[in-house]
Amino acid sequence: MTTNSTHTYQQIARAIEHLTAHFREQPSLSELAEKVNMSEFHFQRLFTEWAGVSPKKFSQYLTLEHAKTRLRKGDPLADVAYDSGLSGTGRLHDLFVTIEGVTPGQFKQAGSGLDLLYGVFDSPFGEYVLGAINGKIALLHFLNDENDPESILASAWPEASLHHDPTVVQFLADQIFPTTDGMTTEAIPQKSDKPLSVLVRGSAFQLKVWEALLKIPEGKLASYDQIAEAIGQPTASRAVGTAIGSNPVGYLIPCHRVIKKTGLFGGYRWGTKRKQAMLGWEAARLDS
Template identity: 75%
Template sequence: MNTSHAYTYQQIARAIEHLAGHYQQQPTLAELAERASLSEFHFQRLFTEWAGVSPKKFSQFLTLEHAKAQLRRGVPLTEAAYDAGLSGTGRLHDLFVTIEGVTPGQFKQAGAGLVMHYGVFDSPFGAYLLGVIGGKIALLQFIDETNQPETLLQTAWPEANHQHNPAALETLAAQIFPVAGTLANRPNQPLPVLLRGSAFQLKVWEALLKIPEGRLVSYDQIAESIGQPSASRAVGTAIGSNPVGYLIPCHRVIKKTGLFGGYRWGTDRKQAMLGWEAARTVGEL
C-alpha cells in the first residue's frame, strides 16, 4: 500500500468536509489549506492533482443545487446501455462489472469451504480491503478506525478460509484504481464480482451498476427501476449493506431532496467520490 497516497486523501478529506459544510459561504483557499495543514500553494497543487479541478470548481459539485439538477436530469436505469464492455454511454472512465450471486447453499454456509485471498491497497479515497474468491471480487471495503480488515473479513465471509496474499491481487487492484488516474491498466474484460446476498439485495446491487459515472439517482428511482416503487426504505437498507464499494456504486445514490445522505464508509468519502467523478466527466480546469 502506498502510504503517501493514503495520507494525501486524509488531507484532502479534511478540506472536502469543510467545503461540503460551508459551500454557501464559499470558503477561501486559505481556509481550506489550513484544514489540510498545508500552505496555500501546496494545497492548491495537491488538490488539483487529486481532483483534476481546482478546489473552487470542485465545490460546485458538492452543492445542493448541483445535486438537484442531476436528479432532474434523470438516468433511465431500466434502459441503461452497455456498449463495448463499458457501462453507460461514452463513459470511458467507468469500469464494466459483472455480478454473480453465490448459491443458496453457499449463502447459508457463509463461505465455508471457500478460500478468500485478501490484501490492503491504496486508492484516491484512502486504503481499502480487497478480497477475492476464485478470481472474483467478493469484498471491497474502505478501512478506517472503526473498519479494520479482520473485522470486515469476519463480518462479510465469516466461514471462508482467509489468506493474506496481496501480491496475488496487485494486478487486479491496479485495474480497479489505475496509478495516477490513468486508464492504461483498465481491463479489456469485465471485472467479475461474487456477491453473498439475498435475491432482493442482488437485484438492488445490479441496478446500481446502471448508474453512469458522474451521475446521481435517488433511492426512489432505484426502487422504481426494480419494479418495487414502494420499497425505497428496503432499497436504502440493501444499498447500505453493499459489500463491494466503488465498483458497485452505491455512492451515486442520494436523497430525493438532493441531500447526499449517509454512506457506509463515511460521508466525507462519499462526497470525495462524487466530486471526483463529476470532475472527471464534466469538469474543466
Template identity: 80%
Template structure:
C-alpha cells in the same frame, strides 16, 4: 501497500468536509489551506492534482443545487441508463463488472470450504481491504480509523478460510483503481464479483452498476428500476449492505431532495467520490 494516496486523501477529505459544511459561504483558498495546515500554493496544487479541478470548481460539484440538477437531468435514467448498462457510461467504469451470486447452498454455508484471500491496498479515497475468492472480488471495504481487515472479513464470509495474500490480488487492485485513472478491458475479461446476498439485494446491486459515472440516482429511482416502486426503504437497506465499495457504486445514490445522505464508508468519502467523478466528467 503504498501510503501516498491514503495520506493525500486524508488531507483532501478534511478540506472537503469543511468545504461541504460551508459551501454557501464559499470558503476562500486561504481558509481551506489553513484547515489542512498547508500553504495556499501547495494546497491548490495538491487538490488540483487529486481532483483535476480547483477547490473552487470542486465545491460547485458538491452543492445541493448541483445534486438536484443531476437528479433532474437523470429523468431518463430509468429509461436509458438502466437499459444501457455500463457500456460507454464513464471513464473508470468502462471497466466491465459482472456479478455472480453464490449458490443457495454456499449462501447457507457462509463460505465454508472456500478460501478468502485478502490484502490492503491504496486508492484515491484512502486505504481499503480487498478480498477475493477464486479471483472474484468478494469484498472491497474502505478502512476507517481503527478498523482492521482481520476483524471485518469474517463478518462478510464467516465460514471461509481467511488468508493474507496480497501478491495474488495485485492485478485485481490495479484493475479496480488503475494508476492512470482509465482502463479499457476487453469484453471477454470482466472484473468478476462474487457476492453473498438475497435475490432482492443482488437486483439492487446490479441496478447500481448501471448508473453512469458522474450521474446520480435517488432511492426511488432504483426501486422503480428493479420493478418495486414502493420498496425504496428496502432499497436503502440493500444499498447500505453493499459489500463491494466503489465498483458497485452505491455512492451515486442520494435522497430525492438532493441531499447526499449517509454512506457506509463515511459521508466525506461519498462526497469525495461524487465530486471527483463529476470533476473528471466535466473536465
C-alpha cells in the same frame, strides 16, 4: 496522484468536510489551506492534482442545487443504453463489472470450504481491503484507522479460510485503481478480455438492487425511489436503502451515486466525507 494516496486523500477529505459545511459562504483558498495546515500554493496544487479541478470549482459540485440538477438529469435506469466503445474517463463501470450471487446452499455455508485471499491497498479515497475467492472479487471495504481487515472479511464470509496474500490479489486491485510506478492513477477498471467478476452473498432482492446500481453511469445520480422503480418495486425505497447500505463491494458497485430525492447526499457505509469526495471527484473528471 502522489505516492501516498491515502495520506493525500485524508488531507483533501478535511478540506472537503469544510467545503461541505460552508459551501454557502464560498470559503477562500487561504481558509481551506489553513484548515489542512498547508500553504495556499501547495494546497491548490495538491487539490488540483487529486480532483483535476481547482478547490473553487470542486465546491460547486458539492452544493445542494448541483446535486438536484444532476438528479433531475438522470434518465430512467431501465432506459440507459451503454456503448461498449467508451474509453477514458467516460468509461462506465458496468461494462467491466458483473455480479454473481452465490447459490442458496453456498449462502448458507457462508464460505465454508472456500479460500478468501486478501490484501490492503491504496486508492484515491484511502486504504481499502480487497478480498477474492477463485479470482472473483468477494469484498471491497474502505478502511478507517479503527478497522481490522480480518474482522471485516470474517463478517462478510464467516466460514471462509482467510489468507493474507496481497501479491495474488494485486492483479484485481490494479484493474480497480490502476497504479504506475507505485502511484495510484485513475479509479476506472482497465479494459480486459472479460469484465471483473464480483461474487457476493445476498438475498435475491439485494442482488437486484446491487445490479441496478451498476446502471448508474459515472457522473450521474439516482434516488432511492428511482432504484426501487428500476427493480419493479416502486414502494420499496426503504428496503432499497437497507440493501444499498449493506453493499459489500464499495466503489465498483457504485452505491455512492445514490442520494435522497431532495438532492441531499445522505449517508454512506464508508463515511459521508468519502461519498462526497467520490461524487465531486467523478463530476470533476467528467466535466473536465
